[in-house]
Amino acid sequence: xxxxxxxxxxxxxxxxxxxxxxxxxxxxxxxxxxxxxxxxxxxxxxxxxxxxxxxxxxxxxxxxxxxxxxxxxxxxxxxxxxxxxxxxxxxxxxxxxxxxxxxxxxxxxxxxxxxxxxxxxxxxxxxxxxxxxxxxxxxxxxxxxxxxxxxxxxxxxxxxxxxxxxxxxxxxxxxxxxxxxxxxxxxxxxxxxxxxxxxxxxxxxxxxxxxxxxxxxxxxxxxxxxxxxxxxxxxxxxxxxxxxxxxxxxxxxxxxxxxxxxxxxxxxxxxxxxxxxxxxxxxxxxxxxxxxxxxxxxxxxxxxxxxxxxxxxxxxxxxxxxxxxxxxxxxxxxxxxxxxxxxxxxxxxxxxxxxxxxxxxxxxxxxxxxxxxxxxxxxxxxxxxxxxxxxxxxxxxxxxxxxxxxxxxxxxxxxxxxxxxxxxxxxxxxxxxxxxxxxxxxxxxxx
Numbered sequence: 001x002x003x004x005x006x007x008x009x010x011x012x013x014x015x016x017x018x019x020x021x022x023x024x025x026x027x028x029x030x031x032x033x034x035x036x037x038x039x040x041x042x043x044x045x046x047x048x049x050x051x052x053x054x055x056x057x058x059x060x061x062x063x064x065x066x067x068x069x070x071x072x073x074x075x076x077x078x079x080x081x082x083x084x085x086x087x088x089x090x091x092x093x094x095x096x097x098x099x100x101x102x103x104x105x106x107x108x109x110x111x112x113x114x115x116x117x118x119x120x121x122x123x124x125x126x127x128x129x130x131x132x133x134x135x136x137x138x139x140x141x142x143x144x145x146x147x148x149x150x151x152x153x154x155x156x157x158x159x160x161x162x163x164x165x166x167x168x169x170x171x172x173x174x175x176x177x178x179x180x181x182x183x184x185x186x187x188x189x190x191x192x193x194x195x196x197x198x199x200x201x202x203x204x205x206x207x208x209x210x211x212x213x214x215x216x217x218x219x220x221x222x223x224x225x226x227x228x229x230x231x232x233x234x235x236x237x238x239x240x241x242x243x244x245x246x247x248x249x250x251x252x253x254x255x256x257x258x259x260x261x262x263x264x265x266x267x268x269x270x271x272x273x274x275x276x277x278x279x280x281x282x283x284x285x286x287x288x289x290x291x292x293x294x295x296x297x298x299x300x301x302x303x304x305x306x307x308x309x310x311x312x313x314x315x316x317x318x319x320x321x322x323x324x325x326x327x328x329x330x331x332x333x334x335x336x337x338x339x340x341x342x343x344x345x346x347x348x349x350x351x352x353x354x355x356x357x358x359x360x361x362x363x364x365x366x367x368x369x370x371x372x373x374x375x376x377x378x379x380x381x382x383x384x385x386x387x388x389x390x391x392x393x394x395x396x397x398x399x400x401x402x403x404x405x406x407x408x409x410x411x412x413x414x415x416x417x418x419x420x421x422x423x424x425x426x427x428x429x430x431x432x433x434x435x436x437x438x439x440x441x442x443x444x445x446x447x
Contacts, residue, residue, distance in 0.1 A: 022340045023314050023367045023379060024130045024151060024287070028071040029109040031442025034402025035388015037360030039346030040306025042294030043243035045233060047400075047444050048113045051123050053292060054245040055159035055171035056231035058113045058123045064447035067111040071440040075102035077134070077378065079413075081430040084141040086191045087199075087417040090210050092426055094143060097136035097375070102434075105133060119163040123173075129155050129247075130179075130287050132377065143186035144425040145415065146375040147216065150182045153250070153287060157229065167235045175227035179252045179285070180220075183322075183376070187215040187276070188424050189266045200423065208265045215266035219281050219322055219331070221254030239298035249316065250287040255280065258324060280325040288313040302350045306360075310342040314367030332421040333374060337367035344384065358388035358402070373413055378432040380411040388440075400442040408434040 028034065030049035033041050044050055045057025049067045058065075078099055084092040113123040130153035136146060159173030193208030195201020227248040235241040258281045262270055270276040292310035299305060314337040322331040346360025362384035368377060388402035411432040415422055 022312065022342070022364050023317070023337065023377065024132050025312060026107060026128055026131050028073060028107045028438060028440065029069060029127045029129075031069045031071070031400035031402045031440040032358075032388070032390065034071065034404055034438065034440040035358030035360070035386055035400065036306065036346030036348060037344045037362040037384040037386040037404065039308050039344035039360040039362065040294045040296045041308050042231070042245050042292045042310075043233065043241050043296040044294065044306055045241075045243070048111045048123060049109065049442065049444075051111060051113070051159060052109075052125050052127050052129070052157060054231040054233060054243045054294070055123060055173050055229060056161050056169040056233040056243065056245075058121045058159070058171070059161050059163045059169040059233070061113055061446070062115050064115070065111075065113045065444065066447070067442060067444045069109045069440060069442040071107045071109075071438060072104070073107060073436065073438050074104045075434065075436040076100050077102040077432055077434045079142070079375070079378070079430055079432050081141045081428070083427065083429045085427045086188065086210050087423055087426060088191060088194060088210060090191075092141050092144075092211050094139045094141040095137060097140035097142065101134050101136050103133055103135065107131070121161040121163075122159070123161065124156070124158045127155050127157070129153055134376065134378075136375065138186075142375045142428050143214070144188050145185060145422075145428060147184045147186060148182065149376040151179070153177055153179045159229070161231075169233040171231045173229045175229060175248065175250065177225050177227065177250050178222070179225070179250075179254065179287070180222045181254055181283070181285070182218070182220045184216060184218040185425075187217050187260070187262070187266065188426070189213045189215055189262065189269055191426075192424055193265065193269065202269065206265060206268055213263060213265035215260060215262035215276065217258065217260050217276070219256070219258045221256035221281060221283055223252045223254045225250050225252050241296050243294045245292050247290045249289040249313065252285040252287065254283045254285060257281070258322075274326065275328040277326065279328065281322050282325075283320060283322045285320065286316040288316050303347065305347050306345070308342070308344040312340050312342070312367070315339045317367070333376065334372055334419060334421050336369055336372050338369065340365040340367045346386070354392040354398075356390040356392070358386070358390070360384070360386045362386075370412055370414065373411060374415065375413070375428075378411045378413065378434065380409040380432075380434065382406045382408045396446040398444055400440075400444070402438075402440040402442075404438040406436040406438065408436075
């Protein structure tokens with residue numbers, strides 16, 4: 001019952017976060033793992049916060065354990081435009097969206113495990129494995145592509161682990177997932193009116209002015225879904241172990257309302273055509289499966305080395321298609337994402353006096369091709385540089401600290417109306433400069 005109460009409290013405080021692993025993924029779920037760039041996350045099992053990477057690791061922690069983590073994610077993302085024009089080649093005016101379009105946020109996570117018998121262990125976690133939050137100032141040059149984007153997945157993951165032999169542990173769990181999405185963008189009613197009928201417009205029937213008669217469209221959707229995860233841990237010796245894990249895809253069929261704030265011209269067009277009116281929407285979003293492998297080795301009684309490789313099936317996201325319950329045509333964002341790899345190496349070193357130091361580096365591929373990068377997910381490959389420390393008050397209680405600096409490649413944007421889904425959104429080109437600081441604090445208590 002203690003754990004249920006803390007889960008309820010954690011669900012209340014979880015807020016929007018900016019995705020800092022590739023695509024929409026969030027690795028920020030362990031203060032201990034953060035300090036070593038999540039190197040060896042599938043094998044280290046240093047505490048039970050590693051269970052979301054490999055649930056088999058909880059067999060290394062006898063008794064009853066509780067871990068809570070809070071991670072501050074502090075991104076900075078700025079866009080510089082080189083060109084913005086309508087499908088009619090007119091210039092789209094406006095600012096760059098703001099000096100920092102990625103809000104600072106907190107990502108909490110909570111973990112619990114209990115030993116049921118000499119070989120059987122039960123665990124549970126509440127994490128945010130996927131998330132995105134990005135918001136631009138109204139009137140910016142890319143407003144027809146995006147204003148606000150927020151996608152959050154809350155994942156409750158009960159697991160059971162079994163120590164099959166003295167060396168081999170196996171585990172499986174159920175993912176119970178809730179996803180909420182909100183997307184908004186401006187609508188260029190002036191261009192829609194001025195566009196020839198043969199090109200899908202209204203042929204100037206209402207004397208609209210391109211880029212000056214804007215409205216705003218908002219869509220929202222939620223869904224509960226289920227998945228599973230598996231893990232195994234093999235300990236060659238007390239000093240060396242390897243781990244492998246798999247987390248299944250989450251199939252989301254998001255449903256919710258669409259609202260339109262059209263302005264005078266938009267209201268006239270809406271009344272005449274029956275589109276751009278409040279309705280219900282549906283969208284399918286498949287959040288990808290993840291497979292990982294990790295190694296942990298103690299070189300001495302003070303120094304340990306670890307490594308991690310993980311694959312994520314982002315190619316499941318080829319487009320985001322929002323379907324309306326009325327006659328309005330689908331809204332489509334073409335993504336054509338690709339599968340990605342994550343590589344990390346790290347170490348920790350034990351000092352006297354209850355201290356342990358950590359460090360690690362990682363390379364994290366982005367699933368986003370240059371040709372389909374959008375202002376909603378201006379993602380690029382990034383490098384991780386992490387440091388951390390643990391202070392142990394007693395055998396049953398300690399704090400972990402982890403800090404990461406993410407260094408992104410510059411993310412170019414080249415969106416063209418040659419792609420039909422960008423017809424009314426316009427041509428947009430430019431470049432993002434992105435960096436992120438991540439600070440994690442974690443407390444562990446054993447009973």
